[in-house]
Amino acid sequence: MERWKKVIKKALEAGADYADLRYIENEKQGIRAKNGKIEDLSLGEDRGIGLRVWVNGSWGFASMSITDDNLEDSGKLAREAVALARAANKGQQPRELAPVKAAKKEYTTEIEEDPFEISLEEKIELLQKAHEAMQGEKIFLTTGNIDCQKEKKLFISSEGSEIQQTFYRTGAGINAMSTDGKDRQIRSYPSAFGGNYAQRGFEFVREMDLVREAERVRKEAEQLLTAEQCPAGEMTLILGGCQLGLQVHESCGHPIELDRVLGTEAAFAGTSFLTPDHIHELAYGSKVVNIYADATIPGALGSFAYDDEGVSASRIPIVREGKFENFLTSRETAPVLEQKSNGTMRAIGWSNFPLIRMTNINLEPGESSLQELIKGTEKGILLDMIKSWSIDDKRINFQFGTEIGWLIEDGEIKGVIKNPTYTGSTLPFWRSCDGIAGQSEWKMWGVPNCGKGEPMQAAPVGHGASYARFRNIKVGVSR
Amino acid sequence: MKREELKKVISESPAEHTEIFCQKDELKLSRFAESIIHQNISQEKTSLTVVVHEKKRKGSATTTDTSPSAVRKALERALEAAKFQKPDPDFPGLPFSEEIAPELQSFSQETSNCPPEKRADGIAEVRKIGEREGFKGFGTFSTQASRYISLNSNGNFREWDTSQAFLKVLYMGGPGGGEGYAQDLQVDVNDIDVSWVAEKAAEKCAATQERKSLEPGEYTVILEPLAVCELLGYLGFIGFNGLACNEGRSFFSGKIGEKVMAESISIFDDPYDENGLPFPYDGEGMPKRPLPLVEEGVFKNYIYDHYLAAKEGRKTTGHALPPGFRSFGPMPMHLKMWPGKESREELLQKVEKGVLVTRFHYVGVIHPQQTIVTGLTRDGTFWIENGEVGHALKNLRFTQNIIEALKRVVGIGNSLGKMPFSVGAPQGPALVIDGFNFTGVSEME
Numbered sequence: 001m002e003r004w005k006k007v008i009k010k011a012l013e014a015g016a017d018y019a020d021l022r023y024i025e026n027e028k029q030g031i032r033a034k035n036g037k038i039e040d041l042s043l044g045e046d047r048g049i050g051l052r053v054w055v056n057g058s059w060g061f062a063s064m065s066i067t068d069d070n071l072e073d074s075g076k077l078a079r080e081a082v083a084l085a086r087a088a089n090k091g092q093q094p095r096e097l098a099p100v101k102a103a104k105k106e107y108t109t110e111i112e113e114d115p116f117e118i119s120l121e122e123k124i125e126l127l128q129k130a131h132e133a134m135q136g137e138k139i140f141l142t143t144g145n146i147d148c149q150k151e152k153k154l155f156i157s158s159e160g161s162e163i164q165q166t167f168y169r170t171g172a173g174i175n176a177m178s179t180d181g182k183d184r185q186i187r188s189y190p191s192a193f194g195g196n197y198a199q200r201g202f203e204f205v206r207e208m209d210l211v212r213e214a215e216r217v218r219k220e221a222e223q224l225l226t227a228e229q230c231p232a233g234e235m236t237l238i239l240g241g242c243q244l245g246l247q248v249h250e251s252c253g254h255p256i257e258l259d260r261v262l263g264t265e266a267a268f269a270g271t272s273f274l275t276p277d278h279i280h281e282l283a284y285g286s287k288v289v290n291i292y293a294d295a296t297i298p299g300a301l302g303s304f305a306y307d308d309e310g311v312s313a314s315r316i317p318i319v320r321e322g323k324f325e326n327f328l329t330s331r332e333t334a335p336v337l338e339q340k341s342n343g344t345m346r347a348i349g350w351s352n353f354p355l356i357r358m359t360n361i362n363l364e365p366g367e368s369s370l371q372e373l374i375k376g377t378e379k380g381i382l383l384d385m386i387k388s389w390s391i392d393d394k395r396i397n398f399q400f401g402t403e404i405g406w407l408i409e410d411g412e413i414k415g416v417i418k419n420p421t422y423t424g425s426t427l428p429f430w431r432s433c434d435g436i437a438g439q440s441e442w443k444m445w446g447v448p449n450c451g452k453g454e455p456m457q458a459a460p461v462g463h464g465a466s467y468a469r470f471r472n473i474k475v476g477v478s479r
Numbered sequence: 480m481k482r483e484e485l486k487k488v489i490s491e492s493p494a495e496h497t498e499i500f501c502q503k504d505e506l507k508l509s510r511f512a513e514s515i516i517h518q519n520i521s522q523e524k525t526s527l528t529v530v531v532h533e534k535k536r537k538g539s540a541t542t543t544d545t546s547p548s549a550v551r552k553a554l555e556r557a558l559e560a561a562k563f564q565k566p567d568p569d570f571p572g573l574p575f576s577e578e579i580a581p582e583l584q585s586f587s588q589e590t591s592n593c594p595p596e597k598r599a600d601g602i603a604e605v606r607k608i609g610e611r612e613g614f615k616g617f618g619t620f621s622t623q624a625s626r627y628i629s630l631n632s633n634g635n636f637r638e639w640d641t642s643q644a645f646l647k648v649l650y651m652g653g654p655g656g657g658e659g660y661a662q663d664l665q666v667d668v669n670d671i672d673v674s675w676v677a678e679k680a681a682e683k684c685a686a687t688q689e690r691k692s693l694e695p696g697e698y699t700v701i702l703e704p705l706a707v708c709e710l711l712g713y714l715g716f717i718g719f720n721g722l723a724c725n726e727g728r729s730f731f732s733g734k735i736g737e738k739v740m741a742e743s744i745s746i747f748d749d750p751y752d753e754n755g756l757p758f759p760y761d762g763e764g765m766p767k768r769p770l771p772l773v774e775e776g777v778f779k780n781y782i783y784d785h786y787l788a789a790k791e792g793r794k795t796t797g798h799a800l801p802p803g804f805r806s807f808g809p810m811p812m813h814l815k816m817w818p819g820k821e822s823r824e825e826l827l828q829k830v831e832k833g834v835l836v837t838r839f840h841y842v843g844v845i846h847p848q849q850t851i852v853t854g855l856t857r858d859g860t861f862w863i864e865n866g867e868v869g870h871a872l873k874n875l876r877f878t879q880n881i882i883e884a885l886k887r888v889v890g891i892g893n894s895l896g897k898m899p900f901s902v903g904a905p906q907g908p909a910l911v912i913d914g915f916n917f918t919g920v921s922e923m924e
Contacts, residue, residue, distance in 0.1 A: 059518060088519040393840050
């Protein structure tokens with residue numbers, strides 16, 4: 001701690017108006033199985049510091065790995081970061097950061113089983129058993145993975161904050177690919193692209209019961225080969241929680257990032273259709289739509305005690321009864337709205353500059369149920385499990401594909417469909433929502449790799465969702 | 480860590496086979512919005528991976544600490560990980576080659592030493608040109624220098640440097656809220672022509688002030704080089720990917736010698752091309768070399784790393800990724816579609832009615848084996864009528880089979896563009912393609 005305080009002091013001496021520093025130690029373990037064989041078993045460690053300084057209204061940032069050989073070099077970062085801030089200062093007006101109360105706190109993820117204490121042998125055996133349970137005549141490829149991370153992060157600032165946080169992140173997933181010689185299909189569990197992740201211990205993986213679910217994954221992967229193609233046209237769409245989480249992520253989570261609204265991602269990921277004057281004015285969705293950004297949910301992947309500016313975590317209404325309420329903000333951007341920061345600045349690892357990131361962006365549970373949503377559907381489809389995604393640079397036009405779908409006719413499931421896709425525009429889509437399933441079907445989905453920024457930073461974020469129904473949606477768009 | 484120390488770790492390793500891959504990146508990057516730098520960073524990052532094979536059991540460990548004690552600790556962790564593996568009967572041993580890659584202009588000291596003031600001056604120039612037109616500039620100006628060391632217990636040792644400088648400019652503004660984009664990617668930062676990039680972006684922004692909606696459907700398109708590069712990059716990832724081919728997941732699986740695209744299309748992987756981002760060795764330290772993938776529309780070659788090549792009784796083509804990424808399979812990082820002979824005017828003359836696309840955004844793969852992707856146009860989409868560029872269009876969503884599109888190429892531009900892609904830097908010319916499938920329009924309501 002004292003060593004890093006000296007770096008802050010040097011930054012102030014070099015001319016910084018404000019400085020903060022993150023010292024991070026990371027431990028990672030990743031196991032990837034393919035067709036029952038462990039293809040990659042990697043153990044990773046890294047540690048380093050990132051120093052951010054504010055000089056006359058501009059940021060400078062410098063980072064370096066910390067090794068046993070270079071501990072004394074960290075002082076040079078102060079001079080470099082201040083020089084970068086000064087170089088950035090051309091054309092910039094002096095500005096104030098939103099105030100934050102200095103904090104001295106510690107936080108550690110609550111876990112039942114330390115994932116690093118579980119033997120590699122046990123984890124490998126679990127993946128191999130899941131592979132065996134996915135075996136079938138038409139299955140040609142299975143994969144499985146278990147990932148654990150322990151991140152120890154110290155944040156100190158020139159305003160007196162000293163915050164030590166320790167995060168455990170654990171995740172796992174399996175999938176099976178099937179073929180009949182002509183077509184190929186895939187089914188995943190509990191989510192696609194690596195599974196589901198949480199800020200929990202190994203108990204999270206045990207609760208997934210990968211081996212039991214593997215049998216269903218195999219069956220559905222084979223079933224998809226002979227399934228009907230997704231119908232094309234306009235109809236009612238019901239989304240399952242996994243896909244709905246992605247829908248929230250892309251069409252709500254990203255557009256509400258205030259840095260993005262102000263153009264800082266414009267040439268990369270794009271901007272947003274939202275503007276500050278939409279607050280309390282814009283009908284984002286129908287009356288049943290309530291969305292919150294909540295960094296305080298225990299165990300959720302996007303939770304924390306303090307963000308990377310030392311602002312405490314909060315629960316923020318984003319859409320209330322359909323009306324747009326607020327953005328995700330930082331100390332730099334919040335003054336644009338005449339607000340204090342709501343604490344969503346995060347950097348990935350020690351080497352990156354913090355950005356406004358989603359926390360846990362959740363579609364709150366409604367009062368319906370999946371059965372009721374299906375029953376109230378004359379002609380439609382139920383889709384789930386992320387397969388492909390794309391959305392425009394203003395977050396308006398989207399198109400998603402899912403692994404599987406079910407045809408609904410006259411209030412009943414009629415059969416499985418394959419290669420489903422749907423497309424739409426963000427506002428009409430959310431305004432067409434007429435039913436959301438309740439708390440008992442609501443679940444958190446952890447996404448470990450939300451991409452943003454240059455250089456790209458893959459952030460852990462979360463989305464809570466149950467099932468939701470949307471009317472008159474264009475489906476079956478592919479070629 | 481010095482090379483001699485790394486060699487010592489290898490020589491003292493108790494494992495039958497040991498490999499070390501070390502990459503040090505020094506990234507300096509300025510991001511700007513409304514023509515002001517909002518993020519100015521210096522990032523120094525080293526990643527070292529130790530891979531061991533003991534009785535055909537593999538284990539690996541990574542660290543960012545390259546001090547001798549930390550590398551030895553990583554070796555111990557890799558050995559520990561290997562104990563829990565089952566033997567891999569296909570493990571062929573580690574590669575070795577005496578072949579030295581040719582001297583390539585892959586590194587510039589000027590890029591490595593580029594001070595923040597040079598980037599700030601470039602961005603000030605972007606601001607100046609934008610202010611002249613009433614536009615605000617958004618983008619990135621970055622320089623990166625990388626050092627790679629690859630060595631193994633088979634005696635293979637390589638050490639090489641690369642650099643890249645990248646400027647991209649998006650102008651927004653004007654009475655109709657236009658958007659125009661241009662970029663430049665070079666090994667040497669002194670080759671970045673800031674004014675050329677800014678003027679090109681400003682020209683597009685001025686031309687996109689009033690944007691009209693276009694009914695979705697099939698249209699003849701001119702894809703400018705950046706749009707072609709994006710499709711090429713995806714084709715590399717889902718199509719030419721050696722593992723996908725080997726596992727039957729690629730469109731190209733089992734298709735060597737088959738005509739798969741228009742006869743006018745030839746695609747190489749060319750790591751030696753100094754107009755691209757040249758790269759001498761792959762992630763196993765094996766020499767890279769140019770390889771034809773599609774010649775006159777016919778699929779010619781699979782790509783391999785050492786492991787996959789040995790499995791098929793062949794030799795590596797120098798396409799291995801570094802150890803931490805090898806599960807993705809061997810990947811082409813220097814895709815180059817051969818340019819044609821036609822000027823921009825001649826390409827336009829081939830289009831009676833159609834769409835001109837500057838670049839794509841957020842491409843997603845719908846069906847990897849069928850090479851069906853979806854995405855949107857952005858920063859300059861125009862209607863073409865009777866061979867002339869007309870009014871600007873609202874951004875369009877496309878859903879298109881890449882291979883089918885490349886079968887319907889009716890014109891190829893005579894110059895190449897290039898762009899950084901997640902794996903490498905593809906180069907491509909402008910293409911005229913018939914029957915390109917637009918499936919939506921980006922409109923608020």
